[in-house]
Amino acid sequence: MQDCIFCKIVNKEIPADIVYEDDNVLVFKDIKPAAPIHLLLIPKKHISTFFDLQPEDNDIMGRVQRAAATVAGDMGLTERGFRLVSNCMSDAGQVVFHIHYHLLAGRPLQWPPG
Ligand code: 5GP
Ligand code: ZN
Helix, strand or coil, X not given: CCCCHHHHHHCCCCCCCEEEECCCEEEEECCCCCCCEEEEEEECCCCCXXXXXXXXXXXXXXXXXXXXXXXXXHCCCCCCCCEEEXXXXXXXXXXXXXXXXXXXXXXXXXXCCC
């Protein structure tokens, strides 16, 4: 989608530090990390929010979630683990309206988040 920063990253129109890519999924480092490891996991398909998910998106969203385990495993996080979170709409602080998960790891994480 035009004017979507994550679509521009998918299309390599703007650079990102990509750590995993396949036909459906892209994983790259957050530009403003909130933890020693802070990745963004997105479907390559533009979907704005969870409220826009369609039944045909089940497969691709499952692939995004499985990419979290793949990447975390490759990074040696199988013992310590990670947090996968997604901000949906204004109360959660969603800024980029291309659905994404944050993968946070590398330090003990507070719960509940702010
Ligand atoms: P949200 O609040 O929408 O869940 O989070 C969007 C995230 O995208 C933020 O953590 C922000 O730092 C990150 N971000 C915004 N623009 C860019 C960008 O151009 N490149 C990268 N790598 N991350 C970005
Ligand atoms: Zn997009």
